[in-house]
Amino acid sequence: MSAALTDVDVVVVGAGVTGLTAATRLTKAGHSVVVLEARDRIGGRLWTDTIDGVRLELGGQWVSPDQSALLETLDELGLKTFSRYREGSSVYVGRDGVRRTFDGAAFPVSEYTEAEVDRLTVLLDQLAGQMDPLSPWDLPGAAELDRISFSTWLEQQTDDVEARDNIALYIGPAMLTKPAHSFSALSAVLMAASAGSFSHLVDADFILDQRVEGGLQQVPLLLAGQLGDRVITGTPVTSIAWDADGATVNGTWRAKRVIVAVPPTLVSRIGFSPSLPPVHMQARQHTSFGIVLKLHITYPTPFWREDGLSGTAFSPYQVVHESYDNTNHDETRGTLVGFVSDENADELLRLSPDERRARTLASLAAYYGEKALEPEAYYESQWMAEEWTAGAYATSFDIGGLTRYGATLREPVGPLSFGTSDVAGLGFQHVDGAIRVGRMLADSI
């Protein structure tokens, strides 16, 4: 005899920001909802934790001024923000291996390279300006741009290697966390359009503007708190049997509709009966997470400030390709956050933890000097080792995949709807996008 089913209007799979935003909206509209989360904690790719006495943002953390959906949510939840520390000079290490400090937006390269960077920025801004990030496949010339890699496109635009390496850095290592030869020029334009423009991605003071006091994970934690016992953790969804009238989830819950708010790459871990249409399975196989090590390095003081540095440092030629002052607003110790991405991350993950630490600290010393070699605490966020994420920051299509399958990822199948920040238009790959997708999914019910 089969166990009795529990009836609800909507089952939401996944207690990340997307799932919780959708569940909150549906609950307010009077629907009965249950949110099933695989992990023992709430928040998915948002995770604020204290390690070795330092409160760290292990996942997402920054808020930029264009992210109006996230700013509205922060306001509704009564959360306050503070500015990233940015007084003083920034550091750039060039192709010649020389470390240079600079002030303002233009980083220290030759006049020719600077002119080429500016020209490419205008070109990418124009393309991004013509694109609706909700339908990048409608951009004139989309098919051609989706057929070539971003690095090939850059080679077609300029002969200046340092200009190419820097433009590639802003979208490849810094955003999609993939090498620029592995995603299309169209995906690069989408990344820019989703942030309002390519210029926004280049401007660290814009894109990495604010942080949330106490940590960004409070967003999902507070949303889940309001939903109370409608959110059930430690419950991976492994089976969904569906028909025209509704769906049965894990053989336990019967719902009129199901929102599958998990990254596209994890959808195939759920056994659907009947199977999803072939094009849906194909579409998700053409997406993948990038890879990035997020480093958290704490020192007795923010020593770089005494040296007149803001903490902002970057270089396409360093293992840690970008690094910032990430000191919490209420701490006297100084914390740097640094990132090692794509092929550099592959290489470092083959080393022992001690060798890896030596390599990353040497890279920080190239930016900030010898004092960077002696931290008080050192921690690496490794999202690729997290079973219920398996990469970072988010997923993106392989070359040609965006025009071929992009629209499919947002299509419902019978009573099932799908989405996370990975399918957002504005706020693509960001918490702002998760909120926008969560709202769209709820409104479609």
Ligand code: FDA
């Ligand atoms: P998310 O992946 O968070 O949620 C999906 C949920 O589904 C997870 O909780 C998962 O456990 C669960 N799940 C999966 N399979 C399941 C199953 N079968 N059954 C039940 N549950 C299942 N963004 C930003 O705005 N600013 C930033 O600074 C950064 N920086 C950044 C750094 C790092 C290291 C990472 C990893 C990410 C960021 N991001 C970011 C991206 C941002 O964190 C991300 O876009 C959103 O948190 C995604 O939220 P979603 O709810 O869409 O997916």
